[in-house]
Amino acid sequence: MAKSIEDIAAELEVSVTTVRLVLLGKARQYRISSKTEQRIKEYTDRYGADINHTARALRLKRTDSLALIVPRLSNHFFAEVAEKMEIRCREAGLQLSISCCYDNPTTQLELIEHFRQRNVDGLFLVPANNTIPLKAALAFQDRLVLLDRDFGFNNIPTVITDNYSTSFALTEKLFNFAQQTKRLGKFLFIAGNPKMPSIGARLDAFKHALHQLNAEPKNIEIIQVDKNQFAEGVKAMEYYLMNEKSLPKVLITSSIPLLQGVMQFLKSTPEGVPASLILATFDDHSLLDFLQNPICSVRQDYQTMINTAFEEMNKLLSGKLNPLHHTAKMAIIERNMTL
Amino acid sequence: MAKSIEDIAAELEVSVTTVRLVLLGKARQYRISSKTEQRIKEYTDRYGADINHTARALRLKRTDSLALIVPRLSNHFFAEVAEKMEIRCREAGLQLSISCCYDNPTTQLELIEHFRQRNVDGLFLVPANNTIPLKAALAFQDRLVLLDRDFGFNNIPTVITDNYSTSFALTEKLFNFAQQTKRLGKFLFIAGNPKMPSIGARLDAFKHALHQLNAEPKNIEIIQVDKNQFAEGVKAMEYYLMNEKSLPKVLITSSIPLLQGVMQFLKSTPEGVPASLILATFDDHSLLDFLQNPICSVRQDYQTMINTAFEEMNKLLSGKLNPLHHTAKMAIIERNMTL
DNA sequence: ATGAAAGCGCTAACAA
DNA sequence: TTGTTAGCGCTTTCAT
Numbered sequence: 001m002a003k004s005i006e007d008i009a010a011e012l013e014v015s016v017t018t019v020r021l022v023l024l025g026k027a028r029q030y031r032i033s034s035k036t037e038q039r040i041k042e043y044t045d046r047y048g049a050d051i052n053h054t055a056r057a058l059r060l061k062r063t064d065s066l067a068l069i070v071p072r073l074s075n076h077f078f079a080e081v082a083e084k085m086e087i088r089c090r091e092a093g094l095q096l097s098i099s100c101c102y103d104n105p106t107t108q109l110e111l112i113e114h115f116r117q118r119n120v121d122g123l124f125l126v127p128a129n130n131t132i133p134l135k136a137a138l139a140f141q142d143r144l145v146l147l148d149r150d151f152g153f154n155n156i157p158t159v160i161t162d163n164y165s166t167s168f169a170l171t172e173k174l175f176n177f178a179q180q181t182k183r184l185g186k187f188l189f190i191a192g193n194p195k196m197p198s199i200g201a202r203l204d205a206f207k208h209a210l211h212q213l214n215a216e217p218k219n220i221e222i223i224q225v226d227k228n229q230f231a232e233g234v235k236a237m238e239y240y241l242m243n244e245k246s247l248p249k250v251l252i253t254s255s256i257p258l259l260q261g262v263m264q265f266l267k268s269t270p271e272g273v274p275a276s277l278i279l280a281t282f283d284d285h286s287l288l289d290f291l292q293n294p295i296c297s298v299r300q301d302y303q304t305m306i307n308t309a310f311e312e313m314n315k316l317l318s319g320k321l322n323p324l325h326h327t328a329k330m331a332i333i334e335r336n337m338t339l
Numbered sequence: 340m341a342k343s344i345e346d347i348a349a350e351l352e353v354s355v356t357t358v359r360l361v362l363l364g365k366a367r368q369y370r371i372s373s374k375t376e377q378r379i380k381e382y383t384d385r386y387g388a389d390i391n392h393t394a395r396a397l398r399l400k401r402t403d404s405l406a407l408i409v410p411r412l413s414n415h416f417f418a419e420v421a422e423k424m425e426i427r428c429r430e431a432g433l434q435l436s437i438s439c440c441y442d443n444p445t446t447q448l449e450l451i452e453h454f455r456q457r458n459v460d461g462l463f464l465v466p467a468n469n470t471i472p473l474k475a476a477l478a479f480q481d482r483l484v485l486l487d488r489d490f491g492f493n494n495i496p497t498v499i500t501d502n503y504s505t506s507f508a509l510t511e512k513l514f515n516f517a518q519q520t521k522r523l524g525k526f527l528f529i530a531g532n533p534k535m536p537s538i539g540a541r542l543d544a545f546k547h548a549l550h551q552l553n554a555e556p557k558n559i560e561i562i563q564v565d566k567n568q569f570a571e572g573v574k575a576m577e578y579y580l581m582n583e584k585s586l587p588k589v590l591i592t593s594s595i596p597l598l599q600g601v602m603q604f605l606k607s608t609p610e611g612v613p614a615s616l617i618l619a620t621f622d623d624h625s626l627l628d629f630l631q632n633p634i635c636s637v638r639q640d641y642q643t644m645i646n647t648a649f650e651e652m653n654k655l656l657s658g659k660l661n662p663l664h665h666t667a668k669m670a671i672i673e674r675n676m677t678l
Numbered sequence: 679a680t681g682a683a684a685g686c687g688c689t690a691a692c693a694a
Numbered sequence: 695t696t697g698t699t700a701g702c703g704c705t706t707t708c709a710t
Binding site: 014017021036 | 679680681682686687688
């Protein structure tokens with residue numbers, strides 16, 4: 001440790017007030033004599049000065065730190081969110097603590113309690129279910145911003161992405177592409193837990209879009225699975241092929257792990273993955289470049305999400321209480337979609 | 340906030356010591372009367388109890404928190420490391436703060452200083468260059484554990500992975516596979532910044548292995564680039580094909596982004612990516628499943644790394660000063676490597 | 679133009 | 695078996 005304010009005051013035989021004023025750059029304002037100011041500055045230049053953040057936090061009842069709870073950092077989307085949020089907080093002089101709850105509500109509640117005990121000033125939360133936001137709001141006295149999942153709490157600031165309209169546009173694009181390239185077969189959507197608002201919205205838009213495009217109902221297939229995970233993708237595809245003789249023409253998954261499971265299963269069949277199969281998935285990853293098939297992916301606008309969420313938090317911390325809901329745009333990325 | 344110890348003491352008209360002893364479960368040990376204990380427990384069950392972590396930290400000069408500085412969370416390897424380390428710390432009742440320095444030494448030094456000011460108890464660090472470990476050790480009075488990169492500081496505990504022997508084994512495997520499948524062409528290694536000890540070791544092992552296997556020097560090619568990044572992979576491959584008429588038979592990259600760049604460039608050529616090209620890369624990602632080529636990847640043993648690093652930190656925090664260097668194993672993953 | 683002192687909520691040593 | 699108190703290092707208010 002470098003010297004504390006008191007150390008410096010004692011060694012220079014001035015008062016802590018004087019040292020503080022100089023350290024905070026308020027010397028002029030409070031008309032500290034310039035000799036005293038010089039003496040203190042020389043000393044701190046030489047030995048360094050340290051304001052003890054813990055003591056400051058105790059006194060001010062404010063830790064200048066925020067917390068972020070996400071499902072997992074091994075999910076690329078949340079890793080990006082965490083990284084960008086950490087940078088944004090650091091710019092504002094705030095320390096961000098990041099934890100993973102693995103979408104386990106119990107773990108998530110424990111984490112919320114943990115962060116409350118540590119006097120974190122505010123919480124960014126990706127809620128694991130619809131019962132958590134209210135509890136979190138209670139623990140954090142409304143210094144809470146929800147991310148990515150909107151369970152309908154209009155009085156809690158929330159930042160999500162525009163799943164419905166993006167899924168709608170995506171479905172249209174795939175429909176047209178399939179027509180233009182004259183492919184045959186069904187539209188298959190394999191969706192993770194539809195209780196998650198984001199997944200539900202994606203699924204609804206898929207149905208509505210195909211309806212509006214006059215797609216024949218018999219050509220529309222939806223498989224719902226419990227989680228957005230690899231193993232579920234394998235099972236879903238296996239199940240589909242047990243009931244259908246041929247592959248769909250368009251296959252959409254609600255997440256990349258599901259797509260991976262699907263591909264894994266197809267690879268294991270005698271036919272493999274036909275190059276004509278049109279793929280689409282939510283979330284984007286640069287390694288999708290490795291696929292041969294036509295594929296659309298959907299990329300969230302991380303930076304806008306994070307900036308918006310941070311601004312909402314800032315409002316809360318400065319006592320403004322008009323919680324807003326924000327919907328960030330998504331971009332559709334095309335690969336190998338040549339006619 | 341729930342009630343503080345003093346609040347409870349005042350309202351129940353007992354002393355803070357009594358409340359504390361009950362809260363800490365030391366009631367029996369200090370023979371607090373069971374009526375008093377009951378009274379306090381009832382009260383806290385009803386209103387909740389809160390020990391103020393900030394005040395505790397100030398008093399104990401210990402924040403029960405650690406920090407981790409990695410290059411970036413958007414790199415899957417470091418995301419895994421961060422996730423696992425966070426869990427490990429949480430199990431031990433410690434808060435982990437994670438920050439990214441983007442391999443920028445200046446940023447990294449700022450972060451180290453930041454965490455020191457915040458009285459973090461210890462630091463896990465992926466050093467951005469060879470000048471940083473000593474400065475970090477100074478700031479953290481040896482409560483420092485280095486990860487992933489060994490710049491030769493034998494008195495600072497360090498946990499790395501076994502790049503040399505893994506790269507050696509990998510090269511042998513690729514050599515044999517190429518022989519068995521009778522492919523023609525060169526062995527090409529595209530390596531990111533070789534000043535990084537991990538990259539240097541991978542490269543050295545590649546050379547030594549091929550030498551020992553009596554590979555002809557004219558069939559060995561190494562391209563060194565500045566960073567383990569996509570754009571460098573593109574440039575490297577472009578450069579290679581400017582000087583050589585044909586593709587190599589085996590292509591190794593020191594990281595996945597480099598491989599992505601290479602593949603991107605090959606895709607853009609008339610020949611595309613020939614199915615006969617044998618690939619290999621350090622680091623592993625499940626999306627490598629999407630590739631058609633024979634490919635080996637190398638997966639680090641995250642869990643062992645993290646456990647070992649945490650144990651070293653624990654030793655430091657409890658005052659034991661015999662810094663050890665550890666080398667975790669890596670696994671070689673094969674895909675499409677059928678003869 | 680500078681200093682003194684209270685108090686944030688906790689822990690630990692000592693007292694009773 | 696329980697209570698009292700000093701002190702961690704800071705900020706803020708009030709004195710000089």
